[in-house]
Amino acid sequence: MKRKFNLSFSTRLYLWATLLILITFSGIAAIFHTYSSQREEEAGGRYAGFMLNEMVYSINERLLMVENVVKRYEPIVEKTLSTPDSLMALVEEWTLSDSLVIGGSICFEPYYYSKKGEYFMPYVTTTLGNKPVSVYLGGKDYDYFKMEWYKSAKEARQGIWSEPYYDDGGGDVMMISYVLPLFNKYGNMIGVMTADMSLEKLVKDVAHLRPYHDSFSFVVSRRGTFIVHPRRSVILNQTIFSYADSLDSEPMRQLGRDMLSGLAGYDRRTLRGKDMLVSYTTIPRTGWAIATFSPYSEVVNHLGMVTGYMLAVLVVGLVGLLIVLRYVIKRNTRPLEDLTKVAYKIARGDFSARLPRDTPDGSVRTLVDAFAHMQQSLADYVASLRQSTLAQARIQSELDIAHAIQKETMPRTFPTSAAGAGIDVFAMLNPVSTIGGDFYDFMLADGKFYFCIGTVSCAGTVSTSLLMTVARSVFRSSISAAQGPEMTIKAMSNVLHDNPESDMSITVFVGALDLYSGELTYANASHNAPLLVQPDGMTEFLPGSSSLPLGVDVLEECAQASLVLKPGSRMVFFTDGIITATNAGGAAYTDYTLYHTVTIIMANYPNLSARDMINRIGRSVREHVGDQEQHRDQALLTFTYKGLGKSAPSPDR
Template sequence: MKGKIQISILSIKLLVSAVLFGLAMCVINSFISYREFKRQVESMYSKVTSQFAETAISYIDADRIFIWLTEGPDKYWDSMNARLNELTETAQLAYIYLTVVSADYKSRTYVFDTVNSLVLNDPFPLGYVESLERKTPDYIEDLQRIFDEGASQSYFSYKKNGGHVTTSIPVRDFTGTVIAVMSVVKPMNEIAEYKANYLRVLLFAALGFTAFFLVLYTFSLIRGLVQPLMFIIDETSHFAEHHGELTGLLKKIKNHDELGLLAKSVEKMSIDMNQYISELTSATAEKERLGAELNVATKIQAEMLPRVFPPYENHPEIELFASMTPAKEVGGDFYDFFMIDDRHFALTVADVSGKGVPAALFMVIAKTLLKDASFRYSLPSEIFTHVNDILCEGNESGMFVTCWLGILDVNTGKLVFANAGHTSPVLCKNGSVSYLESKPNLMLAAMPDMVYMDHEIVISKGDRLFLYTDGVTEAADKNENLYGEERLLNKMKNLKSENPRDVLDEVRSDIDAFVQGAPQFDDLTMLAMIYKGK
């Protein structure tokens, strides 16, 4: 009678514990899942609207903003306003507006304001002044960060029908000074339906799982959970006391649940151990085979990049050196340089999104297309437009490429270049070291039918260029501090040697000293060139 009472009490405790545990897990999992769902949705909308805002900025001539505010609209304003209206409609945005904020952050003046045809509002005209005094302190602080730090800001407003997201990014003039704010407003009407469906599925799944768990647990308890458990305890005690011998008591357990599996596992322990060792040996051999194949892939990728330095004996006016160090066995960064004809020299550095084998495959395609197009088109903008349209075709993986491409006339020093979302090179000219900044266009493979802009400078004998990918400036130490653009610029100002190979060695040594042994998380590519003139 006493044994039956003990078994009954144990069964009740297990059942109550299971019920409480199941309910607690339902609540916790539901809360965590919903927070993650909301975070993912906000991250997606923030990225999408940021890209649309960058695209909208690429339409605008920022240096004419104050001319329009002073003299009124002209044909250029009308053309840009039409393009922004077209982007508003095709991208299903609610608004796109560009404003100039007063120095005291008490008002802002509209330069552009486009409204989707589905929104029952009229756009503000050029020069319309709106008061900001009713805005919250947080809103004003975010505006100040845009101007002071050049940081983008996203605001989310939730309503019963879904709400909307507003993303604001800085607009810079030719000097790099933030002079205005470009804002994009995108409705989130579909989020209400997503939210309702998500919560409905989550609730049914949680309740169903809990009910199934309790039914299964109760059935197992009624069918003899406690008694098989006592058999296993007695047998394992005998196993430990008699040097691994079993009495055969486990044969009485007919359960097909975890207890039955546990009983069989004790009987087959030695067999399973031998099988495990065999499988581990096989897995080790397979890993070594894959490692060997990746080593071959690394060698093939390295051989695809130019490796002869100096590159051209018959063109002593060009001296350069380049390197690419992937974060994994293979990477997505690449550099290239080649003579287009007897006087035009092309050089490029690019960074494919992602890492590893997928990025390496996309890198091969992009590098081949860029070089082929360079022999068919004379301007970097034309090359980018052609390559971008090809890469966008069937790009279901959503990969993209940031790229800087320049074409140098080796006789005159004229350098024509275009920037597709890439980091700005460092230019060392007449003893001055600065970033060769330009308004970057959208990266390649992000959106078809893009128009890219050419920029032009003239470099003189002794001038130097340093091209790189963001693996340089975003190299992080153990505390996740970034190497940064300022440290790179200081290093370029204090080089001990102007020889391109030495330049790369000094920069890499400075990066290694900064990260202090922290692992490399991104591909690291650098190219240094000195123009020696005719």
């Protein structure tokens, strides 16, 4: 057997105080870490956003410079339209006027110059060598009418930035173009002016956009195509959505939707299982969007150092506090520990145990005095308790005897139609802590079923049960003497009149059922009218008059009634304990509830056995009262008449 490990009061107090302090300190550390993490995240988001805005400003500035080059030469081109051969010089001039421009062209509508043919596109590029190269493009191998940048400008009828593209046959580099439509005096478009800008410098600049060491950035076009990405193989070859599909990343898809919707901000997202702080915004002049990804661990990296210092301070302070706390508790609880030992002795019955004397004045001294008073009071109480326990034992013995009389004398074997009895019977008695004297009895004799159910109210527990037993004995004697229900009730009344008891009365219902003819004869001495269930399921309370309870007065008259039951008819008998059963709210079960319960049971289970009928009614009553204590016995008796034939057998049979 394992030895029980007991801790002293001071040790328990110290341990509980230590636990409380640890919880408090841990809560402070957790709150600090959570709050600081949020602040670091906000600071990291603002820092990345600031760098993104700087990059967007730089990109917009370059785009604006290229736009201004084209717009500056627009009126010059319009004045030179009459001399198409001089246009190439203008194109070369604006191409070389700004280092950001790597190519330029004027593309005219089909047959604008009839002598030049369907295509006429003076084009200059600086990407093929140190000197500008001037060529005339246009033809089946370079059908600029069908190119997106040309068609988009024609539809927009204003200057636009094209989607990024690789210019095969022109500059042979990855570029974007600013395309400005040209109109005649009638408002008809006659062609477009273009200025090409290489994306190589943009790619390099964005690649250096790193708010943190392991950050990376990308730019997508207004259609979601990657313009800049750390992996060059995806540039112009994948959209952010196809890239998200290859990673099976819903956060990346949502980021693409947010970026192309023109949203800007920062939040935490998961990419390839890594927690990242994502900042994103749009590039207004083009409809592009730019985002930067920073590992969340780097964003809050220096927070770990601060948290470590704080935890070190907390640990040192905690250790010091626990040492001081242990000393103070031990010093101030020693008198209480001595008093606890004395309390255990008193609890074991040693009321003469000596209390500690050397205690300081104050609350401990007051507690010792209170223990001394309690010690004397307990001694007096135990002496008184011994006397009352003896009296209680006598009362409990009387209750046990009464319960035994009440339960052991009830019939335990119930006839069923399966055994050839012609009737299916079952009963239930649920006694409570105080005896109320509910009883039932029945007999089968000479093709008849005799039964009774009643309640005895009498002062005294054993006397109640004995009087119940006498009433059942009179019932059985009357059956042996072939007396009817009326004479049986009168015989019970005579017994009570000859043996009067104070505050005594009996309510009883007695009946006799002929199992051959179905005739039911019955008499009622102020007992509850039973329920009659016809074979078709119709339920009603049994009609008939009732006399006074037995024991109230000398019974001179007791009306007897009769009716004929059809095979399949049922009857349900009950005592007051059933219909007065109350729940915690004080609501009684009532005879109407019983009637309603029986009606529902018969509607759903027309062939139910008597035993199952009693069980279902009992369950309904228990569900109504719940855990509420009851103060009356509860008895139920039910039978289903099946019948034995059309007539009784002859006496000599």
